[in-house]
Amino acid sequence: MDRQQHLEANFHRLKSMLSDLMERVRFNLVKSVEALEDLDEKKAEEVINSDQIIDNLQRKIDMETVNFIGRFQPLAEDLRYIMMMIKLATDLERIGDLAVNIAEVAIANTGRSLVKPLTHMRKMMAIVESMLDNVIKAYYTRDIELAKSIWKSDEKVDDIYNFIRNEIIEKMKEPENVGFTDQLIDLMLVTRFLERAADHITNICEEVYFIVEGKNLKEEMRR
Numbered sequence: 001m002d003r004q005q006h007l008e009a010n011f012h013r014l015k016s017m018l019s020d021l022m023e024r025v026r027f028n029l030v031k032s033v034e035a036l037e038d039l040d041e042k043k044a045e046e047v048i049n050s051d052q053i054i055d056n057l058q059r060k061i062d063m064e065t066v067n068f069i070g071r072f073q074p075l076a077e078d079l080r081y082i083m084m085m086i087k088l089a090t091d092l093e094r095i096g097d098l099a100v101n102i103a104e105v106a107i108a109n110t111g112r113s114l115v116k117p118l119t120h121m122r123k124m125m126a127i128v129e130s131m132l133d134n135v136i137k138a139y140y141t142r143d144i145e146l147a148k149s150i151w152k153s154d155e156k157v158d159d160i161y162n163f164i165r166n167e168i169i170e171k172m173k174e175p176e177n178v179g180f181t182d183q184l185i186d187l188m189l190v191t192r193f194l195e196r197a198a199d200h201i202t203n204i205c206e207e208v209y210f211i212v213e214g215k216n217l218k219e220e221m222r223r
Contacts (some may be wrong), residue, residue, distance in 0.1 A: 043103075171184055
């Protein structure tokens, strides 16, 4: 096997690990919201227990990426593209941590009923899940139009976040909800966790855009 074949084989291995990490993170994030909606302690514990696998995989990607750069010494755009794997894996790992936070909220409220249905939170989760699915495609294909589209989806997440926050604030004012103040605060935190997950995804979009165009995506989108 010549050098180019070795390079391609090692690069495909890195991409496979990154895809595995993304899928595990996506699965845990969806499951954490399901655990909260169902107040399912077992499901929440599964999210928390599997987070170590995500952490280990992220560290392995970091190490393998550094080894790849040292061995094959890619240049210019290719170097930035490979180095971005470390950034991407870090953002994904942090989204995994947010899933754990949501699972912990589910466990804290086990045995109680939810003060409000999670209708809008489910919509928020669906957008974040779609963003996650597409951002890995944008990275692999260096598709800046897809990156821009994902980046713009964050506005929808922010709109839902603001709606839920205002709704919860109003519910806190209602006398019949005085015993649910702690849960309402928890639900507000969960929406914040989902909003932060979307922010990590937009960070990845900005990196993809910079690699291809050498420009700041935020500045380009504000023009």
